[in-house]
Amino acid sequence: MAGEVLVRLLGVRKGFGGVVALDGVDLEVRRGEFFSLLGPSGCGKTTLLRLLAGFDTPDAGRIEIAGKDMTGVPPYARPVNTVFQNYALFPHMTVEGNVAFGLRMKGLPAGEVRRKVAWALELVDLLGLERRYPRELSGGQKQRVALARALVLEPEVLLLDEPLSALDLKLRQELRVELMQLQRRLGTTFIFVTHDQEEALVMSDRIAVMRSGRIEQVGLPDEVYERPKNRFVADFLGRSNFLPARPHPLGAETPLGPLRLREPLAREAHLVIRPEKIRLYPLGNGVPARENLVRARVEEIVYTGAENQYYLRAGEVRLLAYTLNQDLQEPGAEEFAYGEEVFCYLPPENLVVVHE
Amino acid sequence: MRRLLTLHAFLVYLFLYLPILVIVALSFNQSRRGVRFTGFTLDWYRALFQDPRVLEYFLNTLMVAFVSTLVATLLGTLLAVGLVRYRFPGKGFLSYLLYIPVVVPDVVMGVSLLLLFALAREVLGFPRLSLLTVILGHITFQVAFVTLVVRSRLLLLDPALEEAARDLGARGWQTFWHVTLPLAWPGVAAGALLALTLSLDDFVVTFFTAGPGATTLPLYIYSSVKLGVSPKVHALSTLIIGLSAFFLALGYALTRRRV
Amino acid sequence: MNEAATPWQRAFRVLVTVGPGGLWLLVFVLLPTLLVLLASFLTRGPYGELTGPWGFHNYAKLFHPVYLEAFAQSLLVGVLATSISALLGYPLAFYIARHPQRDLLLFLLLLPFLTNFLIRVYAWLVLLQREGLVNALLGAFGLGPLVLYPSFFAVLLATVYTFLPFFVLPVYASVERLDWQLLEAAYDLGARPVRAFLHAVLPQTYPGLFAGSVLVFIPAMGTFVVADLLGAGRVVLMGNLIQQQFGVTRDWAFGAALSVFLMGFVLLSLYLYARLQGERGLKDLV
Numbered sequence: 001m002a003g004e005v006l007v008r009l010l011g012v013r014k015g016f017g018g019v020v021a022l023d024g025v026d027l028e029v030r031r032g033e034f035f036s037l038l039g040p041s042g043c044g045k046t047t048l049l050r051l052l053a054g055f056d057t058p059d060a061g062r063i064e065i066a067g068k069d070m071t072g073v074p075p076y077a078r079p080v081n082t083v084f085q086n087y088a089l090f091p092h093m094t095v096e097g098n099v100a101f102g103l104r105m106k107g108l109p110a111g112e113v114r115r116k117v118a119w120a121l122e123l124v125d126l127l128g129l130e131r132r133y134p135r136e137l138s139g140g141q142k143q144r145v146a147l148a149r150a151l152v153l154e155p156e157v158l159l160l161d162e163p164l165s166a167l168d169l170k171l172r173q174e175l176r177v178e179l180m181q182l183q184r185r186l187g188t189t190f191i192f193v194t195h196d197q198e199e200a201l202v203m204s205d206r207i208a209v210m211r212s213g214r215i216e217q218v219g220l221p222d223e224v225y226e227r228p229k230n231r232f233v234a235d236f237l238g239r240s241n242f243l244p245a246r247p248h249p250l251g252a253e254t255p256l257g258p259l260r261l262r263e264p265l266a267r268e269a270h271l272v273i274r275p276e277k278i279r280l281y282p283l284g285n286g287v288p289a290r291e292n293l294v295r296a297r298v299e300e301i302v303y304t305g306a307e308n309q310y311y312l313r314a315g316e317v318r319l320l321a322y323t324l325n326q327d328l329q330e331p332g333a334e335e336f337a338y339g340e341e342v343f344c345y346l347p348p349e350n351l352v353v354v355h356e
Numbered sequence: 357m358r359r360l361l362t363l364h365a366f367l368v369y370l371f372l373y374l375p376i377l378v379i380v381a382l383s384f385n386q387s388r389r390g391v392r393f394t395g396f397t398l399d400w401y402r403a404l405f406q407d408p409r410v411l412e413y414f415l416n417t418l419m420v421a422f423v424s425t426l427v428a429t430l431l432g433t434l435l436a437v438g439l440v441r442y443r444f445p446g447k448g449f450l451s452y453l454l455y456i457p458v459v460v461p462d463v464v465m466g467v468s469l470l471l472l473f474a475l476a477r478e479v480l481g482f483p484r485l486s487l488l489t490v491i492l493g494h495i496t497f498q499v500a501f502v503t504l505v506v507r508s509r510l511l512l513l514d515p516a517l518e519e520a521a522r523d524l525g526a527r528g529w530q531t532f533w534h535v536t537l538p539l540a541w542p543g544v545a546a547g548a549l550l551a552l553t554l555s556l557d558d559f560v561v562t563f564f565t566a567g568p569g570a571t572t573l574p575l576y577i578y579s580s581v582k583l584g585v586s587p588k589v590h591a592l593s594t595l596i597i598g599l600s601a602f603f604l605a606l607g608y609a610l611t612r613r614r615v
Numbered sequence: 616m617n618e619a620a621t622p623w624q625r626a627f628r629v630l631v632t633v634g635p636g637g638l639w640l641l642v643f644v645l646l647p648t649l650l651v652l653l654a655s656f657l658t659r660g661p662y663g664e665l666t667g668p669w670g671f672h673n674y675a676k677l678f679h680p681v682y683l684e685a686f687a688q689s690l691l692v693g694v695l696a697t698s699i700s701a702l703l704g705y706p707l708a709f710y711i712a713r714h715p716q717r718d719l720l721l722f723l724l725l726l727p728f729l730t731n732f733l734i735r736v737y738a739w740l741v742l743l744q745r746e747g748l749v750n751a752l753l754g755a756f757g758l759g760p761l762v763l764y765p766s767f768f769a770v771l772l773a774t775v776y777t778f779l780p781f782f783v784l785p786v787y788a789s790v791e792r793l794d795w796q797l798l799e800a801a802y803d804l805g806a807r808p809v810r811a812f813l814h815a816v817l818p819q820t821y822p823g824l825f826a827g828s829v830l831v832f833i834p835a836m837g838t839f840v841v842a843d844l845l846g847a848g849r850v851v852l853m854g855n856l857i858q859q860q861f862g863v864t865r866d867w868a869f870g871a872a873l874s875v876f877l878m879g880f881v882l883l884s885l886y887l888y889a890r891l892q893g894e895r896g897l898k899d900l901v
Binding site: 357361362364365368369371372373374375376378379382389430431432434435437438439441442444450453454456457459460461462463464467468469470471472475492493495496499500503522528553556557559560564573574577578581582585589593596597600601604608 | 618625628629631632633634635636637639640641642643644645646647648650651654703704706707709710711722723724725726727729730731732733734735737738739740741742744746748776779808833834836837838839840844853854857858861867870871874877878881882885
């Protein structure tokens, strides 16, 4: 991902009352990126966003945007615009009034304002609704107006604070794709806050996973998903199976027995394996290897349309495995029943070592 | 039980309206004293309109009310914005200070202002008690009420709206003018209306801060009554009652319609 | 404000908004109050104005029976007015709250209240005086004329009349928010109507009751106009005393002491109220 660093946070710390919201955060966001801040509520992602926008000031540390120190710089002077979680549309102005607001504050002539507003509304597919008031709009429409209002000012960075969380599923999925396309089309740097890991994985160029005011891991979506740095990240993105492990000549000693790893374990840790990486085989034929094979019984099956989720038990250990719901004619496609005993194969390359 | 309650309510309302109705009735009464209705007349109204002083007092009252309401609304609205949006040393103290004009009996307020003006005369050489000092006194208690009303309205406002304005490039006064004020307007209007009513009605504070030549209608009514009730005062009162009732009914109808 | 800004910008914003109003309050509220406090320790000069020496003599004077009586009478008016307002106003609040046209009824309740205060007071003078309506009515039944004016009774009556809506409004607000299901629960559990009311409904209206009482008690204690017009010198309350010191009697120092005393009493009542109720009562004023 080539691109200069546009936004930089250095040692940023922020507390409210006695509570620490951000505990020494360092971060870099590059120009043109779709960057997500992902984490559970209370992890500090919204606080971080507000500091970037200028609505709050850090207790310690520095924020640089486009190379300039933003200390003491008010929101209206920053090359940054925000899309608020509840849209914050001005109820006493029309759609046109809302979108044109920033342009009017700058003092642009009426003709130019009109042109730009039309451009922005076209971007979000809302031409024709200029005269409506926010109370007459649906959630999705309000969302787009908020977007248009911010984008019309052509900011260097667009901050989005959980913009899709108030919408229903279908709308959310549609808007996700639209947002991605919009970002690519405009090339604006997006910093997107969400607690929905699927959203982050789908939309982002890079993700920063946060917890309790600290950044746990930053990386490309597949990095963060496939190679989580710690238990929290592994658990927060998708589902995982965790196995406590100790060093063993083969690789690791676990409650499931010895397992081969790509590299033997140096010290005590946890092993993480994603449910979709575990391959299930019926007892008897076609097992791919002798090692990393665990015998388990199917306790529960959850059907989610696109996949089957198998809740398995091997001795004391519970495992979760996913299989795609393929046509049963396909070679290798299997379906298992309640209580059936199966073989679970845990490929060494998919066992990730995680400390803490 | 219900019927008892209804009867009680009816009697209370009767109690509330009786004095007013009597005044209105007496204003048309031919005889000067007593309650016997001796005949219908508009003499007292004529006498009222022919009295140049009454017009003067009426205009005084209006002027005081409008000027003081204007100033108090301005001061109070700004103060409310400051109290809600910002933190500063002495904020708590100022909030408590705000409640004093609201809570303290009128007499004490009037007395304190009298002392203030006396001191000012000693030290600065002015002001003498006049309509100006009445206006100053009115503004003082009005500011407190306006601030409280506007403040409660502002607290209902979503702070994200002002943040959005700042984010989009609005500077301080732009945010205030384009976003805060339009949205807080009902509160400001209510505060101004309250202030206006308080000023028109005020007697005690005016009593202490008015000088010769600075008579308002309430003061005039008071001194007339002390001299002896005359039907001219009844006529004046009826007019005031009528006007108040008219404006109140108007306000009431307007608020009904908006819903 | 937490927004990013330079300290100069912050200071400017605070000054522009809080400055004018705050300054006004300091000059016209704080300063006068301090002056009153100050004056209460001074002495009456030859023309009634304030001079040295300093001392507590004015406060000592307060304990003179005459003045104590005025205080006692004010207290009596306050308590009685509050009680009568409660008796009249409490059922009324219920009636209005349960009525389909409650907006109209509220409007009608407030209408007399919002016409000029003085008019309403002197109207009672007209009604109660020797040739007034009340006596005329009594005369129609052959009953002798009563001296209702001037009297303590007249003052009390007019005080109740003036401040009654102040009591009804907060109670009305409480009643509107009542959870009637508690009453049904009480019935269900076997309570008779009276007890059910006392245990299920009344306690819920305490906040309104307290607020209403305070809103009547404090002004009632401090009023002077009502006593002046309807007491005609025979009923002297704290308010009248104070007014006299600045008028006829011309003893500003003593008047200041009286004011301080009255203010202190009012603040004490409010403090007790706040301790009992929290600070929400004051918002019910508007």
